[in-house]
Amino acid sequence: MAYDTNNIFAKILRGEIPNDTVYEDEHVLAFRDIRPQARVHVLLIPKGAYESLEDFSAKASEAEIVAFTRAIATVSKLAGTDVTGYRAIANTGADGHQEVPHFHLHLLGGQRIGRMVSLPE
Numbered sequence: 001m002a003y004d005t006n007n008i009f010a011k012i013l014r015g016e017i018p019n020d021t022v023y024e025d026e027h028v029l030a031f032r033d034i035r036p037q038a039r040v041h042v043l044l045i046p047k048g049a050y051e052s053l054e055d056f057s058a059k060a061s062e063a064e065i066v067a068f069t070r071a072i073a074t075v076s077k078l079a080g081t082d083v084t085g086y087r088a089i090a091n092t093g094a095d096g097h098q099e100v101p102h103f104h105l106h107l108l109g110g111q112r113i114g115r116m117v118s119l120p121e
């Protein structure tokens, strides 16, 4: 499947839609989720056009992967979850219930996060 250049995060990266930025570098943008599901809910995205974790993991350059991984600790510190902890989630594809087709990592914290997985009835 081809990357959809009109997805909402591509528009955010192009500056067409505003965002509440927490951190930015050459390869990564982190911003607050518009519908937070915890006191801290930040999304980390690569600036490259990768539609999912699967795509990013298979195709991103080493520089992009290192930058993204390092940004997790940087963003966690900025968001205040580095000591108290958090849950990092990458919903991937249809079974993973991914809605926006640009790879993103949810960082949820600032309070106790509930059960790890809930399967449909």
Ligand code: 5GP
Binding pocket: 008, 017, 019, 020, 031, 032, 033, 034, 035, 036, 090, 091, 097, 098, 099, 100, 101
């Ligand atoms: P997914 O279900 O794809 O893992 O998560 C997509 C996330 O993107 C959701 O948590 C949703 O609230 C967030 N989101 C969707 N549109 C926007 C937007 O325009 N701005 C921001 N900051 N977050 C968004």
